[in-house]
Amino acid sequence: MAEVTIKNIVKRYGELEVIHGVNVDIADGEFVVLVGPSGCGKSTLLRMIAGLEPISGGDLSIGKRIVNTMPPKDRDIAMVFQSYALYPHKTVAENMGFSLKIKGAPKAEIDAKVRQAAGVLDLTKLLDRYPRQLSGGQRQRVAMGRAIVRNPQVFLFDEPLSNLDAKLRVAMRVEIKELHQRLKTTTIYVTHDQIEAMTMADKIVVMKDGYVEQIGAPLDLYDNPANVFVAGFIGSPSMNFLRGRIRSEGGVQRFVSDHGSVLPVKPIEVEDGRPVIYGVRPEHIGLGAEGLAVKVAVVEPTGAETQLFARAGEDTIDALLRDRVGVRAGEAVNFVIDPQKAHVFDQQTTKRLS
Amino acid sequence: MGSNRTGWLLLAPTLIILGGFGIVPFIYVLWVSFHQWNPFGANPAMIYNGADNFRRLVFDTEFLQSVWFTMQFGFFAVVSEIVIGYLLAQLLMRDFPGKSIFRTIHTLPLIVAPIVVGSVWRLMTTPSIGIIPYYLNHWFGYQMNIGSSATAAFVTTVVMDIWHWTPLVTLTLLAAIVGLPKDPFEQAQIDGANRWQIFWHITLPMIRPAILATVFIRLMDALRTVDEIWMLTGGGPGAATRYVGLHIWKIVFPKTDYGYGSAISVIVLYLTLVMCWLLYVGLVAPRVKRST
Numbered sequence A: 001m002a003e004v005t006i007k008n009i010v011k012r013y014g015e016l017e018v019i020h021g022v023n024v025d026i027a028d029g030e031f032v033v034l035v036g037p038s039g040c041g042k043s044t045l046l047r048m049i050a051g052l053e054p055i056s057g058g059d060l061s062i063g064k065r066i067v068n069t070m071p072p073k074d075r076d077i078a079m080v081f082q083s084y085a086l087y088p089h090k091t092v093a094e095n096m097g098f099s100l101k102i103k104g105a106p107k108a109e110i111d112a113k114v115r116q117a118a119g120v121l122d123l124t125k126l127l128d129r130y131p132r133q134l135s136g137g138q139r140q141r142v143a144m145g146r147a148i149v150r151n152p153q154v155f156l157f158d159e160p161l162s163n164l165d166a167k168l169r170v171a172m173r174v175e176i177k178e179l180h181q182r183l184k185t186t187t188i189y190v191t192h193d194q195i196e197a198m199t200m201a202d203k204i205v206v207m208k209d210g211y212v213e214q215i216g217a218p219l220d221l222y223d224n225p226a227n228v229f230v231a232g233f234i235g236s237p238s239m240n241f242l243r244g245r246i247r248s249e250g251g252v253q254r255f256v257s258d259h260g261s262v263l264p265v266k267p268i269e270v271e272d273g274r275p276v277i278y279g280v281r282p283e284h285i286g287l288g289a290e291g292l293a294v295k296v297a298v299v300e301p302t303g304a305e306t307q308l309f310a311r312a313g314e315d316t317i318d319a320l321l322r323d324r325v326g327v328r329a330g331e332a333v334n335f336v337i338d339p340q341k342a343h344v345f346d347q348q349t350t351k352r353l354s
Numbered sequence B: 001m002g003s004n005r006t007g008w009l010l011l012a013p014t015l016i017i018l019g020g021f022g023i024v025p026f027i028y029v030l031w032v033s034f035h036q037w038n039p040f041g042a043n044p045a046m047i048y049n050g051a052d053n054f055r056r057l058v059f060d061t062e063f064l065q066s067v068w069f070t071m072q073f074g075f076f077a078v079v080s081e082i083v084i085g086y087l088l089a090q091l092l093m094r095d096f097p098g099k100s101i102f103r104t105i106h107t108l109p110l111i112v113a114p115i116v117v118g119s120v121w122r123l124m125t126t127p128s129i130g131i132i133p134y135y136l137n138h139w140f141g142y143q144m145n146i147g148s149s150a151t152a153a154f155v156t157t158v159v160m161d162i163w164h165w166t167p168l169v170t171l172t173l174l175a176a177i178v179g180l181p182k183d184p185f186e187q188a189q190i191d192g193a194n195r196w197q198i199f200w201h202i203t204l205p206m207i208r209p210a211i212l213a214t215v216f217i218r219l220m221d222a223l224r225t226v227d228e229i230w231m232l233t234g235g236g237p238g239a240a241t242r243y244v245g246l247h248i249w250k251i252v253f254p255k256t257d258y259g260y261g262s263a264i265s266v267i268v269l270y271l272t273l274v275m276c277w278l279l280y281v282g283l284v285a286p287r288v289k290r291s292t
Helices: A042-050 A092-103 A107-121 A136-150 A166-183 A194-200 A218-223 A228-233 B002-032 B052-058 B061-093 B099-111 B114-125 B131-140 B150-178 B183-190 B195-223 B227-232 B244-252 B258-291
Strands: A004-013 A016-026 A031-035 A057-062 A077-080 A154-158 A186-191 A203-208 A211-216 A240-249 A252-257 A262-264 A275-280 A285-301 A306-312 A315-321 A332-337 A343-346
Touching: A004 A042, A016 A042, A016 A057, A016 A203, A016 A211, A031 A042, A031 A194, A042 A057, A042 A077, A042 A154, A042 A186, A042 A203, A077 A136, A077 B183, A092 A107, A092 A136, A092 B195, A107 A136, A107 A166, A136 A166, A166 A194, A186 A194, A194 A218, A203 A218, A203 A228, A211 A218, A211 A228, A228 A240, A228 A275, A228 A343, A240 A315, A252 A275, A285 A315, A306 A332, B002 B258, B052 B258, B061 B099, B061 B150, B061 B195, B061 B244, B061 B258, B099 B150, B114 B131, B114 B150, B114 B227, B150 B195, B150 B227, B183 B195, B195 B258, B227 B244, B244 B258
Parallel strands: A031 A186, A031 A203, A077 A154, A154 A186
Antiparallel strands: A004 A016, A004 A057, A203 A211, A240 A252, A240 A275, A252 A262, A275 A343, A285 A306, A285 A332, A306 A315
């Protein structure tokens, strides 16, 4: 186990710079998720940590050693690929034991470690099978077993659940998290799925276009997003955004959208008439007697909750209600927003003001 | 019924060609192999002589020797072609200046007719005018004469076959290598394997089917080479390069012993099948069995 320090890491392909000086400190035993839309550089960053991509600038250290130019085989890491990358011509046991065999470990030791990992992952019955005879979830587990057998300093996961169906994905998510709690090995996990990030991470690194947008604990990112991008990326359904200005009337600040909707804000220190973006999460909107008058466009009941897509004039607002409501499409209702949970972002910089 | 007829109609061209050029001649050869037949001799009739031809060839040292030479030829040629072909395929996976020109030139031998290959190599190896003996003498002081040295002749036939057929191996293996997934190789690096271990444990097993297919094709081809060898050495010196194909040709045409030549053809076909079967049993079957 080891800490990983990413200091000013830059990645260039010829003239094109794709990662622009990223800094992340990962503590020993921490579960860090790199999350962002496709093309944000998260996989490239992971591959640089693995040693599969050369580092163009900055320092990468694992443990206390700087490993910038160290080949992957010497970094003492294990990686789980999205495609699982199992050796098709080797059995499950051979796949899992390969790294030990390469090191010249005695056969008995390899067997013992493979059996132990197989026990942990419920693969014991499959040890003599070939990858093509396994289901997606089983292959995924073999790939993880191969990583566990190594007992490496760092686990790297590159979108490991993307090829699984929704149900299995949730199950594997739990398994990976449990595994981490048991092994306490430093883990870096790449995903584009913010739910995976939220549910698994000790710390989330949100990336976009080769920059780090924000680093923080999952709920911290949810409660205090640094900017519009993070606010919109974290949380599902996504946060509502309205463009408009802050207006003060009789010492009370309000947000007035470009289309005229008036919404409450908590007191913030900005000048009157400042162009801002107003953000509120659908789950922080309720129904009430007073508030923003809207017309419901679509009602989506899912059992546990009900999602309402509504229009206030030209503005579109989406609300997620915890209980079942007898609202029908076309009905007029009032949306009540808790000003403490609403965010105000600068239109120019998109940074959070409130 | 109608669709059945359409099916047969669609199959007909293949069946006619296969039957006309494959099965009928084979049955004819099989038929001739049980006869004594010299159509240009005093008695041009086919005389049935049972298994006499086969009995004769079991004790025919000339024939047995040619089989032994052929197997050596096939072994050295095919093994070298696989090794060189693999290295060239790996080279073509990388970028280097002039790669596409190299690839084109390197493939050219494939489109040259064997008889022409034989002629060119004969010119190149003829002492006093050939470029190869000249430089071997110039650089190493070696007097090369494939007309008098059995070893030189044998090596030259092998080298010629390598020159002619390695490009085929390169192309086949290149196709196999290009088609490999990238991830297992990265995984192997992370698993701690060095280049040689990756080659041995990952690359080789993954392109194994392509290698085996190439070995089968090349081996069957090498075992029936006639024209190149005939042009280059004529089977000499002595019988040093008289491989079975050439041996059969010599029996059937100059000696006009059709019955005996046919019997040898049948046996050679049988031997080829047996060798391929042994290869299959030894190399392919264990894998298939393990993986099901």
